[in-house]
Amino acid sequence: MRFDYSTLQNIENAVGDSWYILDIERFISNYKEFLKAFQDIYPQTQIAYSYKTNYIPLICKTVDDLGGFAEVVSDMEYSLALDIGVKPKNIVVNGPYKPENELKRYLLNGSMVNVDSFQELDLVMKVANEHKNTKFSIGISCNFEIEGYPPSRFGVDVTDPRFEKALVEISKTSNLDLVSIHCHYPYREVSSFQGRVYGILEVYDRVVKYCSPKYIDIGGGLGGKISKELMEHLGVKNVEYVDYANIIAKTVHAKFKEDENKPILLMEPGTALVADAMSFFCKILGIKEVRGRAIACSSGSRVNFHSRTSKLNMPIRVFSKNQGYRKKHESIDIGGYTCMEEDYIYRSYNGDLETGDYVAVDNVGSYSIVFKPPFINPNVPVVTFVENELRVIKNKETYEDVFKTYIK
Ligand SMILES: Cc1ncc(COP(=O)(O)O)c(C=O)c1O
Structure with a gap:
């Protein structure tokens, strides 16, 4: 401006x-450009905007108007999404802190909750057992190694034997649908996204034996547009949305190009859209x-x-x-x-x-x-x-x- x-x-x-x-027009053009970069390669791409990055209500409302989902990690952010009129089914709930009463609210409203631990999954099971006539949609936040990067503290360790047991347990629970597999890492380098996609697709191959997740969620962590001057300050190279799409969407497209029921690729950008x-x-x-x-x-x-x-x-x-x-x-x-x-x-x-x-x-x-x-x-x-x-x-x-x- x-x-x-x-x-x-x-x-x-x-x-x-x-x-x-706030330059809301800039935000809108970033949103459209980001989505186009991905959809040009893999049309089944959807954005869930990360509220924590910048939760100015006008931004969140704009995302909803553009057809995007809300990605929230707290009851405060969840309440904001509802307050501005986001439908509960368009809210993705992430994060490591979901007290029982709050978790219950997200689930009973029909929002998609990505569980962050086996303990949290037990709570979800409890809610599902208490409300046998209600169908719940959940996802699992997956923690796997990305070569060359330090381990993350988030998500469920997919190498833990309890992971396979959890998949069995979920598939046996008739009112619980595992609709999403999710990961999120904070590394901004484009190259780190290759490890994320390979990692989550490996998880997909294991999960698909029990159910077919509707969403493959790669999380956020993508860099935003920055001026030449800031690039020099930070010592980083220019990265375009298409550079991320060329890794993420291309790998997902290659995997599912023959499938009739292609999963939706969910991206959770914050910084990339609003910086x-x-x-x-x-x-x-x-x-x-x-x-x-x-x-x-x-x-x-x-x-x-x-x-x-x-x-x-x-x-x-x-x-x-x-x-x-x-x-x-x-x-x-x-x-x-x-x-x-x-x-x-x-x-x-x-x-x-x-x-x-x-x-x-x-x-x-x-x-x-x-x-x-x-x-x-x-x-x-x-x-x-x-x-x-x-x-x-x-x-x-x-x-x-x-x-x-x-x-x-
Ligand atoms: C689960 C999740 N999704 C998305 C984001 C957004 O990240 P960024 O603003 O770096 O794109 C974060 C940030 O911490 C996150 O934890």
């Missing part, structure tokens, strides 16, 4: 001196010099965009108030509002910067707002543009929002 200074001034007048901008669809904006409130070092004070903080990349300079754009003479800095550190010494929006910025300028940090859609702690300040608002009209989609958080759960 392109902005001029006066548009940003209007946003500041409406919501305060820092905010996120470049959000930017964070803050304002330069003053510039000082401390022992020869130029330091800008801003209305933003690193906690607003990425706690886990605290040493990394994310690419920024500066929007200048003053179009005439501008002070050029060889090296200026743009500091955040918190009292953490290492809280810098950007280190050693080389360029023009003056009090009153706005700074945009791009590519912050993934694991940013969902990780923002109320450290020192409540969170900032989120805005978007709908047909060129500014729309506030999250109000600025207040003192009351943060302290209403404390007992004074």
Whole structure:
């Protein structure tokens, strides 16, 4: 999204001196491009958007409107999906924490629950036995080795003898359908996806002796679109959706091309769809010099965009108030509002910067707002543009929002 200074001034007048901008059109085009890359090779591909990556309700609702599923890992995320009108059957429930009462709610609603342990499977069996006239759909999160990568802590160990026993047990339970086999690994390298697909297809060959799963779910972990500058910062190569599709969809297509009943390939992207669809904006409130070092004070903080990349300079754009003479800095550190010494929006910025300028940090859609702690300040608002009209989609958080759960 392109902005001029006066548009940003209007946003500041409406919501305060820092905010996120969600580019929902960018998200929609990412979603369509991602799905097309996979469906061009394997038409039976479906997206389940990972809520945890960025659960702004407008994004989740947009996914539902586009025909995508919701991928959730907590009761909070599950409630959000229901709240915005997602049908329970279009919700995939993952994750290692599913207390019995919550698990029961997902199952009785008809959502698809991917069990993460044998213990959890016992709970599912218990629910199935208590409700013999209700049909339940479950999946198994599978944990297998991917050569060259450390083991994951998630899912059920498919080399455990109890895995085969579980398949027998499920197939004998008439109101329990094993509809999905799932895996998720956090490694972003494209090459790691070959191991995931081979691994899950090996599991498929074992499972198919007992039932035919409707879904093969490869999880998330795919990289998002990033600018050339960020690629250089991160030392990574450009990866397109088609690069992932060429491994995942091609391998699945090769396996099932002769089958009449092809399973649906389920992908759970978060970062891949949302990373470049959000930017964070803050304002330069003053510039000082401390022992020869130029330091800008801003209305933003690193906690607003990425706690886990605290040493990394994310690419920024500066929007200048003053179009005439501008002070050029060889090296200026743009500091955040918190009292953490290492809280810098950007280190050693080389360029023009003056009090009153706005700074945009791009590519912050993934694991940013969902990780923002109320450290020192409540969170900032989120805005978007709908047909060129500014729309506030999250109000600025207040003192009351943060302290209403404390007992004074
Ligand atoms: C089960 C599952 N699916 C999907 C995702 C989304 O991952 P990403 O945002 O890296 O694509 C995650 C992230 O942790 C996950 O745990």
